[in-house]
Amino acid sequence: MVVGDALLDRDVTGTVSRLCPDAPVPVLDETTATDRPGGAGLAALLAAAHDDDVALVTALADDAGGARLAELLTAVGVEVYPVRLPGATAEKIRLRAGGQTLLRLDRGGEPQLPGEPPEAVRELLGRARAILVSDYGRGLLRQPTLRAALADASAPVVWDPHPRGPAAVPGTRLTTPNLDELRRLTGDAGGGPTLAAATRAAHELRRRWRAGAVAVTMGPGGAVLCQAGGTPVVLPPSSVPDRVEDTCGAGDRFAATAALALGDGAPVAEAVRAAVEAASAYVAAGGAAGLHRPPEQATAPDTVRTAEELAAAVRAGGGTVVATGGCFDILHAGHLATLQAARRLGDCLIVCLNSDRSVRGLKGPDRPVNPADDRARLLAALDCVDAVVVFDEPTPHQVLARLRPDVWVKGGDYGDVELPEAELVHRWGGRVVTVPYLAGRSTTGTISAARQRGLHLVEGVV
Structure with a gap:
């Protein structure tokens, strides 16, 4: 469930080629106008993209804006x-040109306290799997009956606050202010690093x-998670886009992802980590401006996505x-x-990694110690590794035939023994080389030493 202040957002996009004759301001020639849910409505829309059972509790006036907002939400499967x-x-109407917002016009007047929520809302809150409170300072979260129902809910509550809104209800699992909101909520002037x-x-x-817990969102810096009695956890995104078109809705994407993860039983730190990655990807794809863009036109980070593409480039x-x-x-x-x-032998290094099944075939049923996803993630984090590709066969011959590397490298002292991949690599003119291997370091030796230490410890206890 999403509970909060929904807004009707309209993006008016056009071109600017001249200034207004009676004032030094640009003239926007409108080309498109797109309506979309904003505020808690955007949070519900983003949640619905990843879960087919999303309900939104929000305050709507009996006017054209309220009817349009309900229509947009229902069309994407959100139950209002x-x-x-x-x-x-x-x-909120944004006038945009060249990927930039020129002006925002707000309508609706001062916030007002809404009426009593229907009984169905209180019942739904009681059986929700996860609850995201998306406060945009319009008054819904000050409604006493609704606050009482939120405080009594057994589902994890994620509270995305607003400086003009009320405090979260006691027992909220996670609150997600950005740094500016946090300073305004606490009155902390932010001295020091x-x-x-x-x-x-x-x-x-x-x-x-x-x-x-409180997760402070820090834009391209990711998030800082603070829980009771613990050292803060810093969670940076795995990548930052070179160009940011529109960050509107990034906080909603963050909070919605965290709520869905907590609803599925994830620990708070894991939920926040997933939220950081989701918000980063959302911004990289154009933010709110990219929601209605055809997928093939979406702005994305300029990165190579596969080992084959890297080799070709x-x-x-x-x-x-x-x-x-x-x-x-x-x-x-x-x-x-x-x-x-x-890596020093060329311009990129691709690691061909044996899958779990391939490792078991080579090393026996007790291996691997670490699954392929973890092994690939560790390798990819090394500065000297540019890409990792996992193969399922006993040998890397098939993946080598796809990559066609100029140099195939193995570690260790093979002496005069020709490597089994040599014939294949030579077919396209590639070279096969070995590089020195540090003596006394091996996975098998590490495992054996660990087992021996464990045995000695057990014998010592006995």
Whole structure:
């Protein structure tokens, strides 16, 4: 469930080629006008993109704006539970050109306290799997009956606050202010380094509101998670887009993802990590401006997505493609030495990684110790590794035939023994080389040593 102030957003897009003759302001020649749900409505829309059972409790006036907002939400599968709103439905109109907002016009007047929520709302809150409170300072979250129902709910509550809104209900699992909102909510002027200031203010807000945790969103810096009695957890995004077109809705994407994850039983830190990645991807795809854009036109980070694409790009630029392979079950200093030496032989390094099934076939039923996803993630995090591709066969021959590296590297002292991949690599003119391997470092040796230490400990206890 999403509970909060929904707005009707309209993006008016056009071109600017002249200034107004009676004032030094640009003239926007309108080309398109797009209506979409805003505020809590946008949070519900984003949640519905990842869950087919989303309900929204919001205040709607009996006017054209309220009817249009309900129509847009229902069309994407959101079940709307309206609470009567005196006055007019809030609207935000953005005038945009060249990917930039020139002006925002707000309609709807001052916030007003809505009427009583219907009994169906209170019943639904009692059986929700997760609840996202999306406060946009329009008054819904001050409604006493609704607040009481939120406080009594057994589902995890994520509270996305607004400086003009009320405090979260006690027992809220997670609240998600951005840094500016946090400062305004606590009155903390933010002295000192940003991380220290965010941590200090987050703990203050958590104590005041008796919330389980506070995740402070920091834009491209990701988020800082503060929980009771613990060291703050910093969760940066895995990538930051070079160009940011529109950040509107990033906080909604963050909060909705965290609520869905908590509803599925994820720990708070894991829910926040998923929220950071989802918000980062949302901004990279154009933010709110990208919601109605055809997928093939979506703005995305300028990155190579597959090992094959990387090899083709490097080769097209006249570079040298280097590849190596192995199980890399327990990453150790010997692996690192091999990978660093291999990377120095060309312009990119692709690691061909044995899948779990492939490792079991080579090493036995007790291996691998770490699953392929974890092994690939560790390898990809190394500066000397440009891409990782997992293969399921006993040998890397098939993946090598696709990549066609200029240099195939193996670690260790093979002497005069020709590597089994040599014949294949030579077919396209590639070279096969070995690089020095640090003596005494091996996964098998590491596992054996760990078992021996465990045995000695058990014998000592006996």
